[in-house]
Every structure is written in C-alpha cells, then in structure tokens.
Amino acid sequence: MGNWVVTHWFSVLFLAAWLGLNVFLFVHAFLLFEKADKYYYTRQILGFCRRTLRKQLDHNLTFHKLVAYMICFHTAIHIIAHLFNFERYSRSRQATDGCLASILSNLSHQEKEGGSWLNPIQSPNMTVEYVTFTSIAGLTGVIITIALVLMVTSAMEFIRRSYFEVFWYTHHIFIIYFIGLGIHGIGGMVRGQTEESIDESHPHECAEFFEKWGDPDSHCKRPQFEGLPAESWKWILTPSILYIFERILRFYRSRQKVVITKVVMYPSKVLELQMNKRGFSMEVGQYIFVNCPSISYLEWHPFTLTSAPEEDFFSIHIRAAGDWTENLIRAFEQQHSPVPRIEVDGPFGTVSEDVFQYEVAMLVGAGIGVTPFASILKSIWYKFRNADHSLKTQKIYFYWICREMGAFAWFNDLLASLEQEMEELGKVGFLNYRLFLTGWDSNVNFDKATDILTGLKQKTSFGRPMWDNEFSTIATNHPKSVVGVFLCGPQTLAKSLRKCCQRYSSLNPRKVQFYFNKESF
Amino acid sequence: MGQIEWAMWANEQALASGLILIAGGIVATAGQFTQWYLGTYSIAAGVLVCLLEYPRGRRAKGSTMERCGQKYMTRAVKALGPLTRNYYIRAFLHLGLSVPAGFLLATILGTACLAIASGIYLLAAVRGEQWTPIEPKPKERPQVGGTIKQPPSNPPPRPPAEARKKPGEEEPVVGVPTGGPQENPMPVTDEVV
Numbered sequence: 024m025g026n027w028v029v030t031h032w033f034s035v036l037f038l039a040a041w042l043g044l045n046v047f048l049f050v051h052a053f054l055l056f057e058k059a060d061k062y063y064y065t066r067q068i069l070g071f072c073r074r075t076l077r078k079q080l081d082h083n084l085t086f087h088k089l090v091a092y093m094i095c096f097h098t099a100i101h102i103i104a105h106l107f108n109f110e111r112y113s114r115s116r117q118a119t120d121g122c123l124a125s126i127l128s129n130l131s132h133q134e135k136e137g138g139s140w141l142n143p144i145q146s147p148n149m150t151v152e153y154v155t156f157t158s159i160a161g162l163t164g165v166i167i168t169i170a171l172v173l174m175v176t177s178a179m180e181f182i183r184r185s186y187f188e189v190f191w192y193t194h195h196i197f198i199i200y201f202i203g204l205g206i207h208g209i210g211g212m213v214r215g216q217t218e219e220s221i222d223e224s225h226p227h228e229c230a231e232f233f234e235k236w237g238d239p240d241s242h243c244k245r246p247q248f249e250g251l252p253a254e255s256w257k258w259i260l261t262p263s264i265l266y267i268f269e270r271i272l273r274f275y276r277s278r279q280k281v282v283i284t285k286v287v288m289y290p291s292k293v294l295e296l297q298m299n300k301r302g303f304s305m306e307v308g309q310y311i312f313v314n315c316p317s318i319s320y321l322e323w324h325p326f327t328l329t330s331a332p333e334e335d336f337f338s339i340h341i342r343a344a345g346d347w348t349e350n351l352i353r354a355f356e357q358q359h360s361p362v363p364r365i366e367v368d369g370p371f372g373t374v375s376e377d378v379f380q381y382e383v384a385m386l387v388g389a390g391i392g393v394t395p396f397a398s399i400l401k402s403i404w405y406k407f408r409n410a411d412h413s414l415k416t417q418k419i420y421f422y423w424i425c426r427e428m429g430a431f432a433w434f435n436d437l438l439a440s441l442e443q444e445m446e447e448l449g450k451v452g453f454l455n456y457r458l459f460l461t462g463w464d465s466n467v468n469f470d471k472a473t474d475i476l477t478g479l480k481q482k483t484s485f486g487r488p489m490w491d492n493e494f495s496t497i498a499t500n501h502p503k504s505v506v507g508v509f510l511c512g513p514q515t516l517a518k519s520l521r522k523c524c525q526r527y528s529s530l531n532p533r534k535v536q537f538y539f540n541k542e543s544f
Numbered sequence: 545m546g547q548i549e550w551a552m553w554a555n556e557q558a559l560a561s562g563l564i565l566i567a568g569g570i571v572a573t574a575g576q577f578t579q580w581y582l583g584t585y586s587i588a589a590g591v592l593v594c595l596l597e598y599p600r601g602r603r604a605k606g607s608t609m610e611r612c613g614q615k616y617m618t619r620a621v622k623a624l625g626p627l628t629r630n631y632y633i634r635a636f637l638h639l640g641l642s643v644p645a646g647f648l649l650a651t652i653l654g655t656a657c658l659a660i661a662s663g664i665y666l667l668a669a670v671r672g673e674q675w676t677p678i679e680p681k682p683k684e685r686p687q688v689g690g691t692i693k694q695p696p697s698n699p700p701p702r703p704p705a706e707a708r709k710k711p712g713e714e715e716p717v718v719g720v721p722t723g724g725p726q727e728n729p730m731p732v733t734d735e736v737v
Contacts, residue, residue: 099567102653103567103571106568106571106572106575106577106649106650107571107575109649110575110577110578113578151649152647152649152652155649155652165652165653165656168653169653169656169657169660172557172560172561172564172653172657173557173660175560176553176556176557176560177553177556179556181552181556181600181609182552182553182556185549185552185603185606186548186549186552186553188548189548189553
C-alpha cells in the first residue's frame with residue numbers, strides 16, 4: 024500500500040481535487056436554490072429542486088472515461104430531478120384549493136407583462152409531455168440524452184475493440200450533444216423573483232398574504248419573476264475552442280505531402296512503409312496517425328514509429344488486424360504504379376520517450392507491442408555509432424514475448440546487428456535481451472526455430488517469463504538505481520508488472536525504485 | 545464497415561434501454577406521478593428486456609467475451625428457440641414493448657432508446673444475422689490408446705547395466721526431462737496431448 028501511494032500520489036491528488044471541485048459546485052448550486060430568497064416562491068411551487076453542472080476536461084483516455092461516467096451520473100440526477108419538478112408543477116397547476124402554489128401558478132394569466140410567470144405549465148389541460156417537447160429545454164434535453172446513450176453504448180469496450188468504425192462514427196454525435204447542451208438553458212424555465220420585486224414585496228413578509236396580492240391597497244404586490252439565464256455555455260466554451268483549435272491544427276498538419284520512399288512486405292502479413300514529410304521530426308517511441316483516402320476518408324489509425332530519429336526517413340510497421348489494415352496491405356501488395364496516397368498526422372509523444380532518463384531500463388514488448396522498442400533500440404544503435412555520451416542509460420533489459428516468431432522476422436535483423444555492434448564496441452553488457460515464445464504449435468520444427476534465431480547469441484526461452492525472478496535479479500544487481508519499466512502489451516501483463524514494481528521497489532527512496540510506465544492503444 | 549455485426553451493438557443499446565426503462569419506472573412509481581401505473585409497466589418491460597438481452601450472442605467471426613454469469617440465462621434464452629434466435633421477432637418485440645412507456649414522461653427516454661435498439665436489430669435481421677448462444681467448447685478428451693491396435697510385442701529396449709552409468713545426453717527437444725540413467729538408442733518423444 025505504501026508503495027502504491029508513492030507511485031501514484033500525483034494522480035490521486037489530481038483526482039481528489041477534481042472530485043472535490045465537482046462536489047463543491049454541486050453543493051453550492053444546491054444550497055443556492057435551497058436557501059436564497061430569490062427562489063422562495065420557486066421552492067414553494069416545487070418543494071425543492073436541484074441543478075447540475077458539467078465540466079469538460081480532456082487529458083487522456085482514462086480521464087475522458089471518468090468524465091463521461093460523471094456526465095452520465097449527473098445526467099441521471101438532472102433528469103430525475105426535473106421529472107419531479109414537472110410533476111409538481113403539473114399538480115400545482117391543477118390545484119383548485121386556492122393555496123399559495125395554485126395562485127403562483129396562475130400568475131401568468133393575470134399579468135400580461137410578458138414573462139412574469141412562474142409555472143411553465145400554462146394551463147391545467149397541458150400535459151408535461153407537451154411542455155417537454157414544445158420547450159427548448161425539454162426538446163434539447165431529450166435529444167442530447169439520446170445522443171449520450173448512443174455514444175456510451177457504442178463506446179463499450181466490446182464494441183470498441185470488435186467494431187471500431189461503429190464506435191468512431193457514432194462518437195462524433197458529441198457535436199450534437201454539445202450544441203444541444205449550450206442552448207439547453209436558453210428558455211429560462213427555472214425562475215426566481217426579480218430584484219425589484221424582492222425589494223418591493225419580500226417573500227418573508229408577503230407570502231402569507233397571498234390572497235391579498237390583487238388588492239390595490241395591500242402593501243404586497245404580486246411578485247415578478249424572471250428566468251435563470253443559460254449558463255452551461257460558460258463551462259463548455261473554453262474547452263470547445265481549444266478542441267476546435269487542435270482539430271484545425273491537426274488538419275493543417277495532415278495536409279502536408281507525404282512521400283513514400285520504400286515499401287517492404289514481410290511474412291505473416293506485416294508491411295513496412297518508409298516515408299518522408301517536410302518538417303517532420305520525431306522522438307523515440309512516438310506514434311503517428313495514418314489515413315489512406317482510397318480506403319477510407321474519415322478513418323485515422325495510430326501506428327508507432329519504428330525508425331530512429333537519427334534516420335532520414337520515418338517508418339511504420341503495420342500488421343493485418345482488421346478491415347482497414349487488411350485493405351491497406353492488399354492495396355500495397357498489388358503494386359500499382361502510383362502507390363496509394365497516405366496522409367500522416369503527428370507525431371504524438373508517449374511515455375517511451377523517457378527511456379533514456381533512467382539509469383536502468385526494463386523494456387517489455389508483447390507481440391506487436393515491440394514496435395516502440397524497435398525505435399528505441401535503433402536509436403541506441405545510432406547513438407553508439409556516433410559516440411554520443413549523453414546517454415544516461417547504463418543498462419537495458421529487453422524482454423520480447425510473442426506467440427509466433429514468423430510475424431516479427433523483421434525485428435530479428437535489428438537485434439542481430441545490435442548484438443554485433445555491442446561486441447565491436449566492447450559493451451557487451453549494455454543490452455541484455457531475452458526472447459520468449461509463448462505459443463506452442465505442435466507443427467513447429469525445432470530445427471527451424473533455431474534457424475530463425477541464427478546469429479543471436481541469446482537462446483529463446485519457451486513459455487512466459489517469471490517476473491519475480493527477473494525483478495529480484497535486477498534489484499540485486501542494481502541496488503541503488505532507479506529502474507524504469509516500460510511495457511507495450513496487454514492489460515493482464517500490465518497488472519503483473521505493476522505488482523512486481525510495487526513489490527520490489529524499496530521503501531527507502533535512495534535504494535532501488537521501479538517505476539512502471541505503460542502504453543497501449 | 546463490411547464486417548460489422550449490428551446485432552452486437554443493438555444488444556448493448558437494448559440492455560441500456562432496459563436499464564433506463566427500469567430507472568424511469570421506479571421514479572414514476574415511487575414519486576406517484578400521474579399515470580404512475582405506466583411506470584410499473586415500464587419496470588416490468590425493462591426487466592424482461594434486460595433478461596432477454598443479457599446473454600450476449602456469439603460473434604460470427606472471432607471469439608466473443610461472455611458477460612459475467614450469463615451461462616444460466618443463455619440456457620433459458622436458447623430454450624425459446626426461434627423466438628429469440630430470429631432478430632425480426634426481437635425487433636418487433638422491442639418496438640411493441642416500448643410503445644406504452646412512451647405515454648409517460650419519466651419513461652419516454654427508455655422508449656426512444658429501445659426504439660433505436662429495435663431499429664438496429666431490424667438492420668441486423670435484414671443482413672441475415674442470428675442469435676447463437678455462446679457455449680463452452682466440449683473439452684476434447686485425449687484419446688488414450690486410440691492408435692494402439694495391438695499391445696507391443698517386444699519389451700522396451702534397455703542397455704546393459706554399464707551403459708546406465710553414463711550421464712544422459714542433452715535432449716534436442718525442450719520440454720522433455722533431460723538426463724536420467726537411461727540412454728535410449730532411438731530418440732524418444734513424449735506425446736504431449
């Protein structure tokens with residue numbers, strides 16, 4: 024537990040502050056409506072009411088989902104509260120016993136001063152459904168709630184992973200959602216007494232004498248009401264502007280011409296594209312979004328860059344894993360004379376950039392997750408070639424776990440040349456890598472397996488790595504270092520690595536510390 | 545978009561609509577709104593929809609993740625046969641269920657969402673999709689002795705006692721225990737089932 028807090032204190036603090044702010048805003052708005060004099064008569068007619076506020080902050084996927092859940096939660100509260108409100112408005116309208124609520128409800132009939140009414144239900148025959156669908160607030164509310172439900176159901180993990188296009192296209196109805204949210208409050212349905220009316224006839228003095236409001240000689244006049252102005256636009260304006268700005272920037276960047284310099288097809292349906300783009304510069308482990316208009320106009324898919332910053336081109340390796348990638352590979356396989364046009368947006372940074380900040384780095388790549396590490400290892404190769412001594416990293420432990428070797432034949436060459444270079448420079452201990460083959464294909468011919476790995480001094484191990492052994496060995500070998508653990512792979516592996524990091528990090532901050540960094544798409 | 549199975553999304557949407565119907569129904573009934581009996585109906589309809597939609601169907605391509613604990617509901621839903629297998633029937637059932645809830649404001653959201661789910665199911669049905677239950681694959685029992693036609697006629701080869709003292713050679717096949725007192729003149733492989 025102590026270790027968990029040490030690793031995550033910043034996230035915890037941030038979330039606590041955000042939740043605290045949410046709670047504060049909610050309670051503040053609630054108390055305002057509950058206690059303020061302005062809303063005295065509104066309370067009479069309703070009993071009590073609530074209002075909710077929403078904020079939008081888009082940092083990363085986890086926070087986005089958290090905000091989405093918060094929105095759903097508050098939407099539910101908001102809708103239920105207004106359902107009760109409408110029901111009570113309706114009952115007040117239909118009350119015939121001359122109580123305060125019914126007098127208040129009738130106000131609009133006598134005062135033709137445009138907008139001095141309190142009860143949105145104008146006549147006893149009007150149903151709540153009618154008012155809902157003929158008022159701006161009601162109609163926009165229904166529309167944007169349906170949009171929200173559609174966005175949430177199409178974003179469920181199962182749908183997102185299996186049918187990405189459904190999720191991607193449906194999620195764009197957030198545009199409808201935010202426009203609707205902005206105009207939701209324009210109608211001013213929630214009403215309070217005006218300032219002048221409060222000065223004239225304060226509810227604490229005049230509420231009991233409501234029968235006498237119509238008399239010209241009574242010191243209490245009829246209260247005047249005004250609607251609360253729309254306020255949600257204040258919350259969503261800044262984030263919306265930021266978002267639009269970012270989209271314009273990305274669109275402009277993506278329009279720059281991309282020249283494909285080399286196309287390589289590897290076995291097991293892996294395609295390498297080497298490209299050039301004016302003004303493109305990258306760091307290790309970054310990724311780009313790629314669009315191919317001839318396959319799909321609107322789809323942008325992320326791919327990790329597998330080239331090093333020192334090279335004069337940038338490359339990605341694409342494995343067939345769905346509609347879009349299969350179509351792309353097929354389009355390039357056919358080798359038509361002008362290759363399909365590619366648009367590139369990026370690069371975007373991810374955590375792998377930090378690898379060189381750690382004295383000791385543990386890199387774990389599972390399957391296609393080895394790609395960011397391809398970039399890192401290539402960069403190391405160049406740094407050693409150019410005798411770059413600014414590398415903080417003293418030792419790298421690289422674990423590559425995959426089910427079948429054939430898919431990543433392209434990576435073996437890189438490892439082989441790295442091995443050779445390390446020997447030449449006499450730095451054999453710098454890069455320590457182990458390969459794990461977890462798939463057991465009974466057709467595997469063991470001679471073939473050794474052929475694939477010919478030249479690599481490290482033998483392939485079979486089965487999954489025993490992380491406890493690995494971590495304790497590294498902790499023993501580097502008792503005073505900060506070790507960065509980088510993973511690109513599945514959730515289950517992330518869980519075990521995270522646990523090991525916490526278990527093997529010493530509580531003493533000057534002894535060995537394991538920091539866990541994970542990226543996945 | 546060629547490989548979308550609309551039924552999967554329709555299933556999520558219908559499940560969400562069921563929950564919304566139940567929630568709206570509870571609000572209307574507990575608050576004793578006018579026409580609150582429609583709220584009670586909405587709760588019942590919501591429960592029915594949720595029970596029907598909870599077991600996820602099997603995807604035509606690839607593996608499907610089951611929902612937690614759906615095994616029991618799968619059996620019940622499967623027992624209804626064509627009523628649940630056919631998506632046309634499901635589409636019209638949902639459409640029918642959603643209509644009465646549309647007369648009460650508290651449940652009208654459930655109506656809209658369920659109607660949308662019904663529409664997606666109709667699309668799935670038109671494209672020929674069907675609900676197939678996720679069943680655990682029967683574990684293939686290793687066929688012990690399936691290939692043995694006759695018992696062996698010779699005893700296993702055993703070298704003389706002196707040869708047994710030699711250290712065992714490194715096996716070329718990983719996974720088989722190495723070493724041991726016996727050195728086999730012919731390579732022996734372990735049949736891993």
